[in-house]
Amino acid sequence: MTGHLVLSTLHTNDAPAAVSRLIDMGVEPFLITSSLTLVVGQRLARVPCSKCSEPVEADPRTLELLGLDPGQVDEAGLRSGPGCGFCAQTGYQGRLGLFEVVKVTRKLRELIVGRATEVALKEEAVAGGMRSMRADGLAKALAGRTTLEEVLRVTPPDPDLARRASRRAGAQSPPPAQAQVPQPPPRPRPRCSSWTTTAPSPRSPPPCWSTATRWWRPATSTRACGWSSPSTPT
Numbered sequence: 147m148t149g150h151l152v153l154s155t156l157h158t159n160d161a162p163a164a165v166s167r168l169i170d171m172g173v174e175p176f177l178i179t180s181s182l183t184l185v186v187g188q189r190l191a192r193v194p195c196s197k198c199s200e201p202v203e204a205d206p207r208t209l210e211l212l213g214l215d216p217g218q219v220d221e222a223g224l225r226s227g228p229g230c231g232f233c234a235q236t237g238y239q240g241r242l243g244l245f246e247v248v249k250v251t252r253k254l255r256e257l258i259v260g261r262a263t264e265v266a267l268k269e270e271a272v273a274g275g276m277r278s279m280r281a282d283g284l285a286k287a288l289a290g291r292t293t294l295e296e297v298l299r300v301t302p303p304d305p306d307l308a309r310r311a312s313r314r315a316g317a318q319s320p321p322p323a324q325a326q327v328p329q330p331p332p333r334p335r336p337r338c339s340s341w342t343t344t345a346p347s348p349r350s351p352p353p354c355w356s357t358a359t360r361w362w363r364p365a366t367s368t369r370a371c372g373w374s375s376p377s378t379p380t
Contacts (some may be wrong), residue, residue, distance in 0.1 A: 159302050160279065161187035161248040162268040165258055179255040185248040189279055191286075191296040192238035199227035199237070199290075208294050212284065213304065225290040242291060244283040244301060248276050272306065280304040 156164050164185045168178055204214075204221050227237035248254075248271045257267055272278075281304060283297035 158187070160268070161185040161246045161276070162271050163264055164248075165267055166264045169261070175259050175261060179250070179258050182250050184250065187246045187248075187279055189244045189283070189300040190241045191244055191283060191292040191300050192236075193240040193242055193292055194225045194290065195227040195230060195233035195237055195239040197227075197232040197239075198230035199225040202226045204294060208298060211298055212280070212294060214284070220288060223288050223290040224294070226293050226295075238296075242286065244279045244286065244292075244297070246276055246279045246282060249274065278304045278306075 156167050158164050158167050162185070164187075165178060165182070168182075169175060201222070202224050204216065204219060204224055206216060209216050209219065227233065229235035229237045233239045250258075251270075251274050254267065254270050254274065257270055278301075280297060280301040283292065283301050284294075286292050287294045287297050
């Protein structure tokens with residue numbers, strides 16, 4: 147606000163969460179929008195040892211936790227070391243930074259003034275070009291500058307990667323089996339055929355009446371359906 151460039155540090159899970167932390171500390175949103183210009187989040191990941199590291203294949207479980215499809219990962223650049231005297235049997239020597247950068251745009255300032263949620267701020271930051279620390283770490287791991295295990299250990303989860311992994315898992319899984327609906331037992335057939343629910347006319351031959359099914363059957367005689375005499379319906 148006074149024309150001075152001020153660099154400060156905050157302890158947050160990611161760069162967009164810096165806005166929420168400033169508001170929790172009592173800074174008014176209009177002061178944040180007029181003063182904040184850039185937020186950089188970082189994590190430090192270990193670097194594979196230059197003496198003992200060698201090309202390796204990715205662990206399927208690690209790829210699943212990171213939200214990556216094994217068929218879409220180029221494993222040619224992955225490296226890991228078993229450990230040697232140069233790296234004190236750790237397999238790592240040195241560290242590098244994994245970064246995410248949020249530039250405070252006009253749209254982001256409007257969300258801050260409106261006290262938008264942290265999720266909404268992060269979605270807008272991603273739409274504005276921010277690459278998460280996990281995505282930055284994955285790119286450096288595939289280039290051999292760190293390992294997938296280090297990226298999984300030091301970076302916070304990326305909701306976008308998790309959603310893509312869930313969609314791929316749902317597309318690959320077979321559809322659930324439909325429950326078998328029990329069918330009712332077959333209805334016993336009446337002793338007579340050609341039954342009807344229409345009462346016979348007075349001029350028709352003596353009918354048969356089934357008390358169980360309450361159906362009529364015209365008949366030329368009572369012997370045709372096995373009844374001794376026609377009964378009167380109730």
